[in-house]
Amino acid sequence: MRFNEELASIATYQAGKPIEEVVRNFGLREQDIIKLASNENPYGTSARVVQAIKDNAHKAHLYPDDSMRALIERLCAHYHIKDTECIIGAGSDQVIELCMHAKTHKGSKILIAGVTFAMYEIYAKHIGVEVIKTPSQTHDLAQFYELFIQHRPDVVFLCVPNNPLGECLGRDEVYEFIDHIGNESDGETLVVLDGAYQEFAAYKDLSKRICPHDLVSRFSHVIYLGTFSKAYGLGGMRVGYGIAQASIIQALYKLRAPFNITTLSLVAACEVFDDMEFVERTIESNFVQMRRYEEFAESRGIGYIPSYTNFITFVLSNPYDSSVICDTLLREGIIIRNLASYGINAFRITIGTQEQNDRVLCALGEIFSS
Template identity: 55%
Template sequence: MKFNPFLEAIKTYESGKDMDLIAKEFGLKEVIKLASNENPYGTSLKAKDAIANNAHLAHLYPDDTMSELKQALVQKYDILNENLIIGSGSDQIIEYIVHAKLDHSKAYLQCGVSFAMYEIYAKQLGAKVYKTLSITHDLNQLYELYQKHKNEIKVIFLCLPNNPLGECLDVKDVYDFLEKIDEDCLVAIDGAYNEFASFKDSKKHINPKELIDKYANAVYLGTFSKLYGLGGMRVGYGIASKEIISTFYKLRAPFNVTNLSLKAAVAALSDKDFIQRTLENNFSQMKIYEEFAEKHQIKYIPSYTNFITYFFDEKNSADLSEKLLKNGIIIRNLQSYGLNAVRISIGTAYENSRFFEEFSKIF
């Protein structure tokens, strides 16, 4: 059977390894997953209660207006209902962006290493990909490429903070960059980890309302998968002008987010104590990773997320990851990104101590 030839260039996305399968394969009693940037403190009790209390709705199609969650997000960000679309994870909003602007004659732009799904979705349409030589967000390099290929580039993805590296631009620099981009080029600000960056440094905070009020060609992406501990419920959202959002709705399938997911997301937004505790614990535990790296001369990029990336010169990241896996610690090897590096999600104090216990044996 013949398929579209441009699909041959797509690498299948690598998701995190299943803990139960790893335990069975290696005969382990305990497996600790520090690979997928999930919330190590689980899901807030309010969200769990919302799921349990609404289980009776499981046989019904969800409210396709998603009015309850939309109203909660409208109040949170001081935006209008027409500026908002809900997706099955922010990945689905990325898909809308790509389908709305790209085809085989067009291209998108990103920094050298960023979230893999940008490229996968673009290549599904046969679109071209432009990346900077810098693996992190170098706005000068991004603008040079944009200027050189302006007729082709119709989407720019800025992942702030960046996954899988963790660095983050100051919002002032982002706005200066946006001033130079033509209105017909859609600029997506992927804020999947922006709550973490905002907590660590206010200069990194992106206000979605301010962003879309200033720039009609900008869209902000948010998710409930990281800070809010709802990775398994798949809820994300996009915030943009009425024109952009109404176009995205033409691409959206009905009933794309489940009843229980919507209820859980509303409850998770309201649990301020859980959110604050997660942020505080994340960065207090991250200091241990930074101190270990400095002590052992491991290169890392200061992270504004809930993970940290270690870079190696002599050690092989795939080998290190495999040895840790056999000892019940799952981390993310980044060789698929062309990096001799690993990404480690910041876990609980116990999970992190177990990581260092096993990592120290093999490093």
């Protein structure tokens, strides 16, 4: 059977290995496996959210309110935006896909960092869009601007903080860059600012905090992406959102499928705003535990990227190989993310609970002492 020719150039996205697969492959017990590969919240989901899901489970046979009115109102109050400036997606990656279809076509170009979220490139290739990458693996805005002038892309993606590396641009330099792009393109180049980990960055350093309200009020060519999958602990519910001026949101709504999140996902996402203490504890604990990984790396001369997220990236040099290390840990029931597919000898670890990190650091200690 013949398929769309664009599929030939697309590599299948490799998500972090599921616990079930590790159980099957290595004969381990599910309770003995630690999954720190997909940046899920290691503290689970707020008890209030869990109760709200249970209380509404009898509605599972019903489609959700397609207007998503309750959630949009919560987001509007949280970010001080208008209801016409927000769209809900099945994860923020669905909003990325909507942006690609709204703004690009075969022959278009997009601009991304050398190493960043893989779905930007995958969604682009679905349409036959050329992907321009900076020589730098991290976000170098001078390189971004130079390549923008050279290629005039239809969409520029900024991942702030960046996944999978963890570095984060500062707010002022981001705003200055967006302003330059708007002036050079007469507002015709869409800047997608992916803030999936913004809650963590804002806690660690206020100079990194990107305010969606500021973006919407200042720029007509930017969309901010957020998610409930990380700090809010709703990875399994798949709820994200986009915030932009009304003209952009209206265009995306023409592409959005009806009922694109579930009834229970909508309930869960609304409820998180009534338990922000859970979110705050999650973020605070994240950076306390992250310091343990930093100290581990520093004491052994292992390279790492200072992180503004809920994960840390270790960058290796000879004789260590990220694929060997990840496989060794996997056989012990510890799932982390190998970054070899990005062309770098590195691995990424989601920051777990104290008990999970005790076990991971012990296992790493044995590997780097051998």
